[in-house]
Amino acid sequence: MKSFAEQKVVGGKLVSVKLEYGRKIKSIQILGDFFLHPEEALPRIEKALVGTSPRAKKDEISGKIAKVLAMNNAELIGVTPDAIAETIRMAAEAKK
Numbered sequence: 001m002k003s004f005a006e007q008k009v010v011g012g013k014l015v016s017v018k019l020e021y022g023r024k025i026k027s028i029q030i031l032g033d034f035f036l037h038p039e040e041a042l043p044r045i046e047k048a049l050v051g052t053s054p055r056a057k058k059d060e061i062s063g064k065i066a067k068v069l070a071m072n073n074a075e076l077i078g079v080t081p082d083a084i085a086e087t088i089r090m091a092a093e094a095k096k
Helices: 041-049 058-071 081-094
Strands: 002-008 014-021 025-032 035-037 075-077
Touching (some): 014 081
Antiparallel strands (some): 002 014
């Protein structure tokens, strides 16, 4: 199944998620007008989320994102791991 969701987060930044999934995430693309430094961490975050249930608890998903950020000494600016996790869950519920 393929799905998409987006939301404006506190501070006005946009986060979007394109998701392909069954019981687990098969592929994911995280987009938006937020910043990530270094940018190379984004594909690593997406790769870390493959195999995760798109309906996992928000804390589990955001924990995986935070772990990749820490391992890569990376920083999200304008969006939080929780906001990304929430958008992933929204995409899974959209069923497009």
